[in-house]
Each structure stands twice: as structure tokens, then as C-alpha cells.
Amino acid sequence: MEDSKKQSDSSSSSIDATPKVTGIGGVFFFSDNPKETKEWYSKNLGLETNDWGSTFESRDINNPDKVNSLQWSPFKKGDEYFSPSKKEFMINYQVQYIEALVDKLKENGVTILDEITSYDYGKFVHILDADGNKIELWEPA
Secondary structure, X not given: OHHHHHHHHHHHOOOOOOOEEEEEXXXXXXXXXXXXXXXXXXXXXXXXXXXXXXXXXXXXXXXXXXXXXXXXXXXXXXXXXHOOOOOXXXXXXXXXXXXXXXXXXXXXXXXXXXXXXXXXXXXEEEEEOOOOOXXXXXXXX
């Protein structure tokens, strides 16, 4: 009984409450024709695609009941969603404690492009990295 209490105490105290990136949430890139690009990937590489691209699901190794997802999405070349970055790609990072992370980023002088926005599937905010790449931060619901 005492051993199980020690195990329980140590596992509950090992929760990491650090505001940080926990994984990749998505890969977004420009395409001259996103519809044809999705069709090509579906036909040739077997991706199951929909209007937004393709979603890859995996289990969290530390919490096997939790399902993580990674979104793969081609965007029409020049789409304003990537602005103000001039790059042809954008990475979505999955994060924990997004509000505290944004506070930390502000303290560090990082350019925050918008306010945290909440949806039924999570919270989002956009920043610029040191190279001017637009980064999407996502805390899943």
C-alpha cells in the first residue's frame, strides 16, 4: 500500500507545467494548385485527403489514451494566411499552457502577430521567429 502511494505521489508530481512546444501540429506550404496537389498525394502516396489536406494521428507515448494529430495542408500560392512572412511554408507547433507561453514570448521581445483565438478544437496564436517565418502555435482542446 505504501509503495503504491509513493508511485502515485511521484507520478502526479512529474506533470510538466512548463509553457513550451510539445510537438509538431501541422505543416503548411504553398502550391500552385492545392486541389491537384492533394489529388497527387492521394493517388501516389495514399494520403487520405479532404478540403483541408490530410490529418495524421498518433498516440502520445507518455499518455497512450491521448491522440495527437498533425495537419498537412497545401495552400494556394500567395495565400495571405502566411503573411507577413515571405516564406512558402508555415509550421504549426503544438504547445502547452499557451497563455503563459505568449507572456514569456512577449518578455523575450518576440513579435506576436495576433491575439490568442479559441475554437472548439483548441487555441491559436501566430508569431514570427528570428528569421521572419510565421509560426502558428496551437494548444489542443
